[in-house]
Amino acid sequence: MRSLITVGALLAMAMPLAAQQQMGKADPTKEVKGTGQLPAGWMMRFDPIDNPANVRPGRPTPAKPTPDMVKVVTMGSGLHFTTGPAAIYYNPKDAASGVYAVSATFGAKKSMQHEAYGIFIGGSNLQDSTQSYLYFEVRPMDGGILIQHRNGDVASKIDKIVPWTPNDAVNKDDPTDGHSSNTLLIHVAPDSVHFLVNGKLVKGLAKSELMGATTDGQSGIRINHNTDIHVDWKGVSK
Numbered sequence: 001m002r003s004l005i006t007v008g009a010l011l012a013m014a015m016p017l018a019a020q021q022q023m024g025k026a027d028p029t030k031e032v033k034g035t036g037q038l039p040a041g042w043m044m045r046f047d048p049i050d051n052p053a054n055v056r057p058g059r060p061t062p063a064k065p066t067p068d069m070v071k072v073v074t075m076g077s078g079l080h081f082t083t084g085p086a087a088i089y090y091n092p093k094d095a096a097s098g099v100y101a102v103s104a105t106f107g108a109k110k111s112m113q114h115e116a117y118g119i120f121i122g123g124s125n126l127q128d129s130t131q132s133y134l135y136f137e138v139r140p141m142d143g144g145i146l147i148q149h150r151n152g153d154v155a156s157k158i159d160k161i162v163p164w165t166p167n168d169a170v171n172k173d174d175p176t177d178g179h180s181s182n183t184l185l186i187h188v189a190p191d192s193v194h195f196l197v198n199g200k201l202v203k204g205l206a207k208s209e210l211m212g213a214t215t216d217g218q219s220g221i222r223i224n225h226n227t228d229i230h231v232d233w234k235g236v237s238k
Helices: 002-026
Strands: 043-046 070-075 078-083 087-090 100-108 117-124 132-139 144-151 158-166 180-188 192-197 200-206 217-223 228-237
Touching: 078 087, 078 217, 087 117, 100 117, 117 180, 132 180, 132 192, 132 217, 144 192, 144 200, 217 228
Parallel strands: none
Antiparallel strands: 043 087, 070 078, 078 228, 087 217, 100 180, 100 228, 117 132, 117 217, 132 144, 144 158, 180 192, 192 200
């Protein structure tokens, strides 16, 4: 009996690590065949290779991503993203300062599981190691919201302002076919920033609570890895 209990206890202790390793193996970045070209005026920046989403137990160190690992095409009034690696996308004309709002509507025909998407503001130095931007994401699988500040390339430079938190404003994956649609908006006021999902305020923060992030700068779209999603980018409005 003692032997059985000991074996059971050892198995129970080993399961979390095994599950974690399996999760890492089960979530590799997909191979996407893109053209290496973006729609006119758009630029992109991949996440650093040491981003926590890339570095997991059981997952090989990813190769340095190249533009042909994602596919971005103009489709109707928006852009359609089929992604391998995670990245941000932006058009230099969408820089803003002072009081303004940035908005986009995201639509997926099927569930992307735990992957997320969103928008960002306050971007600067986006093509070098001192990149900085404030981003707002939703995760339709469980209705979570996230607000973070990327403050440089290394993983330790991600300031977690609002960690993943469930919110009823997020439209979750449909239980029948997994489709979802969410409109995200960031409104910048003189002394505060408001984060809205589908027209509902999910978080309001004083600018002093942004952990050093600025609201003046480039705005754009953030798409996690392994996504297939249509984005109606509204851009900046005053």
